[in-house]
Amino acid sequence: MVRTSFGLGSKKDGAEASFEKENALTAQLAACLVTSVVFLSLAMAAAWFWAMRTGKSGLIDATWSVAVGAACFAAALWPLFPTDLTMRRLLVAAMATAWSARLGSYIFARNLGATDDPRYAELKRGWGGGAPRQLFLFLQAQALAGWPLAGSALLAAHVPNRTLGVGDAVGALIFVVGLAGEATADLQMARFRARPGNRGGICETGLWAYSRHPNYFFEWLCWLGYAVIAADFSGRYPWGWLAFAAPGTMYWLLVHVSGVPPLEAHLARSRPAAFNAYSARVNAFWPWRRAEHAPGSASGP
Secondary structure (H helix, E strand, C coil), X not given: CHHHHHHHHHHHHHXXXXXXXXXXXXXXXXXXXXXXXXXXXXXXXXXXXXXXXXXXXXXXXXXXXXXHHXXXXXXXXXXXXXXXCCHHHHHHHHHHHHHHHHXXXXXXXXXXXXXXXXXXXXXHHHHHHHHXXXXXXXXXXXXXXXXXXXXXXXXXXXXXXXXXXXXXXXXXXXXXXXXXXXXXXXXXXXXXXXXXXXCCCCCCCHHHHCCCCHHXXXXXXXXXXXXXXXXXXXXXXXXXXXXXXXXXXXXXXXXXXXXXXHHHHHHHHHCHHHHHHHHHHECCCXXXXXXXXXXXXXXXX
């Protein structure tokens, strides 16, 4: 009887310990995700307030980049498993830091002293008198869109396998290619704009000869890297596949919301002939230089 009672007690204690561990993990996960979305919402509310006060929206994207990078960094190091600070968590945190620091500093420097970002100016022009309210809601939607990005960092950083593997190497390589490609595209555009003779023209050199928005394509590639790290083909970590929401969200934002549409509307209005010829030759997003089309012909992403 003593042995039987002890055995049953051990099983019960083990089940209770497991249940308590699951509850603690769920609480930590919920705390991380709620903290991320609240932080992102407050950051974009501050960006909206600054844009309304100064009449300049150029720092909105810099704020978003820094805020999302901070949320991803925190998610990677969030203590879901307090004693388990793995190399993978440090890798993901380093990726978030590198991405945020590069993009945030570039956008800040580009817009320093500028009157307004042409994309947001185009959006505000279309909103008319309701622009302040619409801009606030638009930026809160961007804050919400940052949530799956932070979630992808969380999922990638906390893959149960403690040792780095092929998936980590491939994901990190994709990220590095994306980061380097985006930096190269931004540098090529900066050099093009620095030449007085190019004022009012379209950059078609370097990476811009193969995509109308190569910086956006390589930005998307960075987030694909997180998803590849999180993906688990063994079936032991099915949650990892949810990290592909990050590149999906980024594609939607860049191609259909705050990236391509307002910028190309501005280019089509300010330099229609040059832009129409350029868009007939080069894809909007996926790098590929198409055969010559008749002027004004439609082009896909």
